[in-house]
Amino acid sequence: MNVQQKLEILADAAKYDASCASSGAKRKGNGEGIGHSDGMGICHSYTPDGRCVSLLKILLTNFCTYDCVFCVNRISSDIQRARFTPTEVISLTLDFYKRNYIEGLFLSSGIIQSPDYTMEELIQVAKTLRTVHKFGGYIHLKAIPGASELLIKEAGLYADRLSANIELPTQHDLVQLAPEKKSTIIESTMNQILTRKEEADEDRRKSPQAPKFAAAGQSTQMVVGATSASDRDILTTATHLYGQYKLRRIYYTGFSPYPAADARLPLKATPMMREHRLYQSDWLMRFYGFTASELTTPEAPDLSLTEDPKTTWAKAHPEFFPVDVNAAPREALLRVPGIGYRNVERILSIRRYHQLLLDDLRKLHVRIKNALPYLITVDHLPNRQTIAHESQLNAQLDLFAPVSALTGSV
Amino acid sequence: MKRISLEPDFNTWRDAARDALRLGYRPEEIDMQDATVLNTLDLALETSDTPTGDPITTPHTSKAFLESAKFAAVHRDPQRWNLLYRILYRLQANRNLLKISVDPDISELERLESQVRRDLHKMHAFVRFRMVLEPGDPNARPIVVDESTPTEPEPHHLVLATPTPFGLSRTELPHCDPDPNATPTPSQPDTCEHFIAWYQPDHRILPLAAPFFAERFSIMRWTILTPDASVSWDPVSKQLAFAPGLPRESAPAEDELEDLWRSYYASIYNPARLNPDAMRSEMPVRYWKNLPEISLLPELITKSQSRVSAMVTTQQQQPSAQPFVPAEHNLTAIRAALPSCKGCELYKHATQVVPGKGAGHAKLILVGEQPGDQEDLQGEPFVGPAGKILDRVMNELNIDRSKIYLTNAVKHFKFVQRGKLRLHQNPRMSEISACRPWLLAELDAVHPHVILCLGASASKSLLGGTFALMKDHGKILETRYAKQVVATIHPSAVLRARDKESGEKLYNFLRDDMAMAWQAAQKPVLTSV
Numbered sequence: 001m002n003v004q005q006k007l008e009i010l011a012d013a014a015k016y017d018a019s020c021a022s023s024g025a026k027r028k029g030n031g032e033g034i035g036h037s038d039g040m041g042i043c044h045s046y047t048p049d050g051r052c053v054s055l056l057k058i059l060l061t062n063f064c065t066y067d068c069v070f071c072v073n074r075i076s077s078d079i080q081r082a083r084f085t086p087t088e089v090i091s092l093t094l095d096f097y098k099r100n101y102i103e104g105l106f107l108s109s110g111i112i113q114s115p116d117y118t119m120e121e122l123i124q125v126a127k128t129l130r131t132v133h134k135f136g137g138y139i140h141l142k143a144i145p146g147a148s149e150l151l152i153k154e155a156g157l158y159a160d161r162l163s164a165n166i167e168l169p170t171q172h173d174l175v176q177l178a179p180e181k182k183s184t185i186i187e188s189t190m191n192q193i194l195t196r197k198e199e200a201d202e203d204r205r206k207s208p209q210a211p212k213f214a215a216a217g218q219s220t221q222m223v224v225g226a227t228s229a230s231d232r233d234i235l236t237t238a239t240h241l242y243g244q245y246k247l248r249r250i251y252y253t254g255f256s257p258y259p260a261a262d263a264r265l266p267l268k269a270t271p272m273m274r275e276h277r278l279y280q281s282d283w284l285m286r287f288y289g290f291t292a293s294e295l296t297t298p299e300a301p302d303l304s305l306t307e308d309p310k311t312t313w314a315k316a317h318p319e320f321f322p323v324d325v326n327a328a329p330r331e332a333l334l335r336v337p338g339i340g341y342r343n344v345e346r347i348l349s350i351r352r353y354h355q356l357l358l359d360d361l362r363k364l365h366v367r368i369k370n371a372l373p374y375l376i377t378v379d380h381l382p383n384r385q386t387i388a389h390e391s392q393l394n395a396q397l398d399l400f401a402p403v404s405a406l407t408g409s410v
Numbered sequence: 411m412k413r414i415s416l417e418p419d420f421n422t423w424r425d426a427a428r429d430a431l432r433l434g435y436r437p438e439e440i441d442m443q444d445a446t447v448l449n450t451l452d453l454a455l456e457t458s459d460t461p462t463g464d465p466i467t468t469p470h471t472s473k474a475f476l477e478s479a480k481f482a483a484v485h486r487d488p489q490r491w492n493l494l495y496r497i498l499y500r501l502q503a504n505r506n507l508l509k510i511s512v513d514p515d516i517s518e519l520e521r522l523e524s525q526v527r528r529d530l531h532k533m534h535a536f537v538r539f540r541m542v543l544e545p546g547d548p549n550a551r552p553i554v555v556d557e558s559t560p561t562e563p564e565p566h567h568l569v570l571a572t573p574t575p576f577g578l579s580r581t582e583l584p585h586c587d588p589d590p591n592a593t594p595t596p597s598q599p600d601t602c603e604h605f606i607a608w609y610q611p612d613h614r615i616l617p618l619a620a621p622f623f624a625e626r627f628s629i630m631r632w633t634i635l636t637p638d639a640s641v642s643w644d645p646v647s648k649q650l651a652f653a654p655g656l657p658r659e660s661a662p663a664e665d666e667l668e669d670l671w672r673s674y675y676a677s678i679y680n681p682a683r684l685n686p687d688a689m690r691s692e693m694p695v696r697y698w699k700n701l702p703e704i705s706l707l708p709e710l711i712t713k714s715q716s717r718v719s720a721m722v723t724t725q726q727q728q729p730s731a732q733p734f735v736p737a738e739h740n741l742t743a744i745r746a747a748l749p750s751c752k753g754c755e756l757y758k759h760a761t762q763v764v765p766g767k768g769a770g771h772a773k774l775i776l777v778g779e780q781p782g783d784q785e786d787l788q789g790e791p792f793v794g795p796a797g798k799i800l801d802r803v804m805n806e807l808n809i810d811r812s813k814i815y816l817t818n819a820v821k822h823f824k825f826v827q828r829g830k831l832r833l834h835q836n837p838r839m840s841e842i843s844a845c846r847p848w849l850l851a852e853l854d855a856v857h858p859h860v861i862l863c864l865g866a867s868a869s870k871s872l873l874g875g876t877f878a879l880m881k882d883h884g885k886i887l888e889t890r891y892a893k894q895v896v897a898t899i900h901p902s903a904v905l906r907a908r909d910k911e912s913g914e915k916l917y918n919f920l921r922d923d924m925a926m927a928w929q930a931a932q933k934p935v936l937t938s939v
Contacts, residue, residue, distance in 0.1 A: 007674055015677065015678050034626065034628075034629060036626045045693065046692050047710075048685070049685050095670075098605065099667060100538055136626075179878065259724065352509070363511070
């Protein structure tokens with residue numbers, strides 16, 4: 001089998017992993033090899049599924065001893081198998097990088113022989129790229145759950161980012177669909193990465209010469225829609241993982257059918273909108289001060305597919321609004337539908353010198369239609385009835401409720 | 411109104427602006443025109459061009475303004491010089507002006523700046539280098555000629571010579587003199603590889619973009635050509651050299667790696683998630699001409715739908731024996747119907763189907779994996795070497811073979827022919843599932859107290875694809891097929907054991923599990939109320 005055929009098989013097998021980001025690690029050009037990253041991440045192309053191509057994302061091999069039902073590479077799947085040699089992956093990475101096709105390498109693998117053996121193979125590629133070729137581009141390695149702590153430590157020396165995949169939102173789902181995987185083992189690998197990273201960061205505070213460890217932190221991914229787990233379950237797991245292991249990102253991959261899938265799986269792809277709503281909620285949790293429990297309710301555990309989660313929350317909380325754009329604190333502004341994180345920063349900066357009018361918000365590209373019922377500007381006072389009506393709650397609004405203390409409005 | 415014409419260069423504007431401030435020109439009294447734009451609107455409704463404002467000799471600027479202005483200056487908007495002057499003038503009175511994004515001038519400045527930044531980002535992303543000279547093969551590339559001039563007989567005097575409608579376009583490339591005695595290292599490659607890209611940015615950003623490529627590809631010899639200007643990097647002197655612009659035809663037409671890259675592009679895309687609008691919003695069509703992978707797009711997009719339907723159909727039309735199984739589940743009917751089964755491909759090669767055998771109402775049913783060579787020839791289950799092991803166990807335990815029922819999860823022999831030998835092959839999951847209706851019909855007919863699964867395939871058929879045999883063998887499990895299902899190793903595992911010791915260990919597993927299953931089968935079944 002030639003490199004091109006292997007590439008076709010092993011890139012095809014890697015396409016179900018959502019993460020392809022190359023952001024979060026600044027690496028200066030070292031003058032000895034090719035490669036640098038300015039920390040922003042660059043997408044060099046886009047595929048017709050709308051996803052960006054930033055990294056050479058491949059598996060070292062799609063042979064796998066595990067039998068995870070949702071996975072195309074499971075042992076019982078009737079697919080064509082291939083295996084790259086580390087040298088082949090290294091040349092591909094360097095050749096593509098030199099032509100400015102990619103930002104670096106995202107290397108994952110089916111589990112062969114044992115987690116340790118697989119991890120060693122992945123490390124060898126990254127180590128050769130960094131030490132022999134002085135490669136300065138981005139490297140994302142999969143941390144194989146259950147691999148030994150020493151190997152995880154070594155992997156972080158060469159990789160910008162490590163990720164151990166949680167795979168499915170709940171332990172129950174894992175038992176059903178990925179019997180060889182245990183959330184405890186996956187999480188202990190995450191914990192090893194966290195511990196080592198904190199040690200390394202501490203060392204670097206003492207001496208800038210101390211080696212970096214996975215500068216872009218760790219991420220994980222979970223498949224959504226292969227099981228009946230609700231968005232509430234998913235967001236709860238996400239909160240737990242962000243809190244416990246300081247993950248930089250969680251990727252949600254909507255389940256999509258693939259050739260020769262197990263008959264127990266759904267035949268249709270999870271709506272892309274569900275994935276989108278989860279990312280929106282994830283964003284709200286990380287940057288907007290929302291908690292998972294606010295975004296769904298036990299009665300309606302799934303996010304709306306037709307309405308963004310911030311608007312859903314706003315409709316259910318008329319007591320919080322309206323928010324005065326010219327006086328409210330950051331935390332309150334962040335909760336107004338239609339105003340994004342960057343615009344909150346700009347509003348806070350502008351209002352020190354200039355009283356904001358509705359037209360000003362328009363200039364900032366605030367989504368006025370969404371935001372109008374929830375905010376006060378110098379020339380706009382919303383009709384409180386509208387909010388009450390929209391929320392479909394008939395709660396009496398108290399003019400003297402302590403809301404004003406929070407929103408700063410009268 | 412005073413009119414001045416400015417070259418597209420930030421420092422030129424800076425000097426002109428400093429002069430204008432010193433002379434006291436108010437923004438509405440001066441028109442700073444872009445020298446690259448032909449101006450025919452010189453309607454000389456001449457008022458006076460004398461400045462009326464106060465002279466400003468020590469103008470105030472801020473770092474933030476200079477930073478933004480540097481980006482806005484390379485924008486192609488012909489009004490940018492006037493805009494920058496107006497903001498600079500207003501900054502003298504209002505030092506917080508820049509923070510008021512909603513001010514029309516500031517919002518315009520921000521617009522220009524962000525367009526330039528985006529253009530820059532896209533250039534970093536979409537420049538595609540093509541390699542034009544491989545080591546030791548200076549003549550291989552038609553577009554690069556290796557000229558030596560009488561005055562300067564360099565070994566590699568590279569000229570990029572391209573036929574264009576206006577004659578031959580020539581671009582001098584930096585010299586390359588690899589030291590033949592030096593050992594090549596990644597940092598000092600012994601090559602004259604030269605990477606050339608052609609790119610057309612929206613704005614005049616080449617000087618802003620070049621340092622990025624210089625840092626990233628510092629050990630590579632490269633050139634970027636744009637219609638406005640071109641820039642080359644010398645990895646030895648670490649110098650950027652700017653030169654005039656060149657047409658697209660001056661650049662190499664292709665790179666040998668482009669097919670490989672296209673393979674990657676086609677494979678990494680998931681047809682089940684087709685979303686060309688999202689693609690176009692991030693990668694607008696105007697960038698496409700530069701990207702080798704774009705030639706695949708039409709086919710990838712049009713074939714997505716059919717690829718997905720094909721996948722779904724395959725998943726739905728997994729092979730199944732169901733249509734061949736008789737409605738009435740009794741052993742006679744089942745035996746009669748079995749030979750006609752074409753539920754999966756296996757019937758094509760086997761000599762005959764191998765039905766189950768034993769007592770019609772046995773309390774214990776043994777389910778093996780698949781008939782072997784002997785079973786296939788004789789048409790009976792467990793008559794080969796594995797059957798002999800089974801007989802030995804049953805003798806030891808005093809189990810009468812005629813009191814139980816023996817069958818297989820898959821009813822046809824699967825093998826590969828090697829000369830005269832027919833080598834057994836494990837059935838696939840899809841074949842086990844296809845054959846399951848027969849097994850279920852037999853279970854329904856016999857209605858045993860206990861099912862004993864022999865080996866992983868049978869266990870997976872009845873206990874799910876994820877059942878772990880060595881961990882859970884010998885445990886009584888309840889499934890929807892029977893209240894008591896026990897799994898143990900297949901007798902052939904004893905035959906395949908590495909050595910005598912492990913063979914005995916496996917044999918003991920088999921005997922103990924069978925003894926347990928047999929005992930359980932003798933007890934009356936507790937039916938839950």
